[in-house]
Amino acid sequence: MKFRIEWTYRVPKGKEVVFFSDEMPVEVAIEIAEDLERTGRVKKLRFEDQFDSSWTLKEVKAYLKEIETEPHHLSVYFDGGYERTSGDAGLGCVVYYKQNGKLFRRRTNTKLDGLISNNEAEYAALYFCLQELEVMEVRRQLVTFIGDSRIVINGMEGEWPLEEDKLGSWVKRIREKMNSMGIQDEYQLTPRKSNAEADKLATQALKGISIASTSEILD
Template sequence: MEVRIEWIYRVPKGMETVFRSEEMPAAQAMLFVEDMERTGRVKDVTFIDRFDSSWTVKELKGYLKGIETEPHNIRVYFDGGYDRATSRSGLGCVIYYEQNGKSYRLRRNEFAANLISNNEAEYAALYLSLQELELLSVHHLPVRFIGDSQVVINHLSEEWPVIEKDLSSWADRIESKMKDLGIQPEYELVSRKLNAEADRLATQALNGIEITGTKEMTAD
């Protein structure tokens, strides 16, 4: 979860002013606040998340403690590929998350034969990622979904209306699954270059190469 810090700073002569930080991961924000509080000049600290909800220091500490052993700080890259000549599709997703103080990357792809367009394949790839999140027991957390499909990202972020019946059905399935899991989605549109890992997985699925695996990510 990303948050901003808002706090009142008091100088020795009694004057006060309000400061606001940039957005940062909640755990990092807590470290800053704990350090600032040692000065004895900080009061009324509040954390603001991306949904404009306010958190006290006690509430955020409880949240961070509660998610320590569960997957959190989750980023999902997804991509779908469609071969018009064969009417075959490949789906790919990459999920980055943290758990028990470690960072992980999950990769998964899947072949699909019953889709009719590239846009539908993109939706199916996002749905595949939701199924993986469910297997990870991800629930009631913010999740950032990152893809290069303007159609999917703009539909689900409600920038564009969903007109096509087939795509509307996928959007409904995805929103229903997110509601069941309590996921608070954030959407980010990126270039195909920045979505290369998921794109490669989708292509491998089209070529009959199945990829499923989780790897711990370590610093180089």
């Protein structure tokens, strides 16, 4: 989750001015807030999350401690493969995350039928990733979704109009799922070669090879 900081700064002659920060990761927000307090001139300091809820510094610290035992710092790679002749799609999902001070990688895939295009397969892959995050009990977290589909990335960011009605229905389903999970989403478009893990999982799913594994990433 990202936070904005609002603080009231008191100058030596008693005048006050209110400042607002941009959104930043929780660890950075805490570090900056503590540094501001050391100046001795902060009269009031509070945090706002992406849901416009207000937090104190004590509450934000408690939140940071709490999420250490849950999956956090989530980066999710997704990819969808499509066979035009059969209408089958292979969906690949790779989740990198931290938990209890360790770094993990979760790899999963699945096969769907009845889709109409490769673009739909890409949206289905993103939705499949949300289902995996739900299994992991991810709640109220900032998640970075990474894929090589410009259609999906720009579509989810609202930068491109959706010409296919079916794609619009996927966007609605994805948004509803994210809202129910309290997920704050951000996106990165990556070259296909940098999305090789998710692409391989999607290809394996089309071949009937099911993958579901979680492993710790060691230094």
